[in-house]
Amino acid sequence: MGWLRSRRLHYFLGGVAIVFVLLLLLRTIFLIGFSAVSPGEDHSWPLVLETLGVGVRFDLRLAILLMLPVMLLAWLPVWNSLRSSVLRWVGRLYLIIALAIVLLMYIIDFGHYAYLGVRLNASALKFIADAQISQQMLWETYPVVWITLAWLALLLITVGALIGLERLTFNRPAIRIGLWSRVWGSALMVVLVFLAILGRYTNINLENPVPLRWSDAFFAGDTQLGALGLNPVIFFYDTLAVPQQRYDLEQVRRHYPQVSEYLGVAEPHIEKLTLSRQVPQQPHRLAGDKRPNVIFVMLESLGTTAVGAYGNPLQPTPNLDRLAKESWFFRHFYVPVTGTAKTVWASITGIPDVSRQETATRNPLITRQHSLVNALEGYHKVYTIGGNAGWANMSALIRQSIDGVQLYEEGGWKAENVDVWGISDLDLFKETDEILRELPKDKPFFAYIQTAGHHRPYTIPPENDGFEVIDRPLEEVQAAGSQSVAQYNAVRLLDFNIGRLMELAEEGGYLNNTIFVMFGDHNTRIANIDYMKPAFEKLGLESNNVPLLIYAPGLLQPREFDEAVGLADLLPTVASLLGFEYENRTMGRDLLQPAPEGERVVPLVLREGSFPLIGAVTQDFLLQMNYDGTEPSLHDLDSDTPLDNVAEQHPEEYQRLLPLARGLYETSHYMLYENVRD
Known part of the structure; x- marks a missing residue:
């Protein structure tokens, strides 16, 4: 001593x-x-x-x-x-x-x-x-x-x-x-x-x-x-890491006419930059006196390339494939920016996280956002994550933006951690199910479940309810959209766990009175996939293109959507289905309402960093440009040569998308700060 x-x-x-x-x-x-x-x-x-x-x-x-x-x-x-x-x-x-x-x-x-x-x-x-x-x-x-x-x-x-x-x-x-x-x-x-x-x-x-x-x-x-x-x-x-120049007000004003029309602003005002909309109760609201529960399930790193319903020849996702046939199934669904924290941000706020440095969740000046989750009046609100919600400061957004939310994270679970990302997805589903069953039955619940198993190191936990690993040749799984055999089995395990979640919900008695919104977080890029359109690989769209299923067996009839839709649209759509009147101050729109711009357009960030590449995507076309509006080009997503600029062949589509690509990007910057709650 x-x-x-x-x-x-x-x-x-x-x-x-x-x-x-x-x-x-x-x-x-x-x-x-x-x-x-x-x-x-x-x-x-x-x-x-x-x-x-x-x-x-x-x-x-x-x-x-x-x-x-x-x-x-x-x-x-x-x-x-x-x-x-x-x-x-x-x-x-x-x-x-x-x-x-x-x-x-x-x-x-x-x-x-x-x-x-x-x-x-x-x-x-x-x-x-x-x-x-x-x-x-x-x-x-x-x-x-x-x-x-x-x-x-x-x-x-x-x-x-x-x-x-x-x-x-x-x-x-x-x-x-x-x-x-x-x-x-x-x-x-x-x-x-x-x-x-x-x-x-x-x-x-x-x-x-x-x-x-x-x-x-x-x-x-x-x-x-x-x-x-x-x-x-x-x-x-x-x-100090927060950029002092928040947004380009001149560009926001310049594109305000197109953006306000896109958002359906009833009384546009270019000086006030009015973007909020009062949305009345919609005729397509679900019938019944008792409002259903809602469960968002964020599927970590799951892109369309890994799902059989989107064309994967190995069909590693039989549960998701089955649910797709019984759901509202979206073939052209996009997250606006890749990255887990950015997906959490956009899904809760309805605003694409277009921050160039770090993520919006790391900016303490803007994490208290208006969220349409709060429009779900009379709902219990629960957020569960197997790991630490402090990663990327996501907990700040969750706790400050969702009123009365109960956040469950690492350190509060009965199960042991299986890797760096906390407990297994299966244990997360099981313990979340216990939480939901124990909630008072006086009102419905909104739950957000953030998975992590389909992420490196692709851990297969020893306790997995009988899931079995399949060993396939590396060349075979790579040709089918997985970077490794471990990732292929992680996809299979995620799908297996989704099946178990549905069984738990049925056992818990809330399956038929719940809207399950299951969406991919982002995709991992992989080259030379025959069943994908060449445009998705060559233009980088496969990172943003992820699955979306809205599954409510006792409430919604199966339906397939072909138009392009985005992550920001989820909460407005759910709020309308539930029959709420609400104020929408963000980029999201009810998917059951006609798009003011004609065929739907979704804003994207295709490359991040100090000099982002931005875009606007539809079912058939992508317009991309540098963040400052230079070098715009239009691309046909069904073409065998998608890198060709087809602006001259489709001048009307080019002129329609050109102001929206820049305007939606600049307005998203503006919204990040103007959507902050007092």
């Missing part, structure tokens, strides 16, 4: 404790003086304490990160701050500057929250553009002199305490510590520091450790309560 007497260790732990106490003091000041949370009145004490617990873990992370550079100076092998007064002063100067900046950010955060009701974030940088006006406003509004004195006092007290700690520990006579004691002591400290920075101490998935993120502060879905759990310095850093 000799390592416990280390001077460096004592200084590090003491320094972290001093900074941590300072941050706790600042958090207390925020709670008492600035927070809109009133414990015991508007918010229960358990929720407030749990939120504060999240914030305290952020504070500990920041305290450790602030002290690490000083400790690196102390742990240098030969020339270090224990032996060199120069390095000690370097460390002191760093602490003075770092703590001065941190304290200043807290002061700005307090004023920012008091004025706008939002914690400090990167959007505050816009005030730099009007620095003189902002400076004068601050001087005339706030007691700047007293605030400056308080800032200096806190800084001097904290730095003085740290310098005193340094002298108390570094100037102490050295004690020789044995090699093995240093080795295992150092290893233990690395683990403890890692866990403290990670911010999670239970149910840690070592294969995919998800650190504590800003979205965890919003676990209750309450914006004011969530603000209490943020750390302004860490939150400001997280929001």
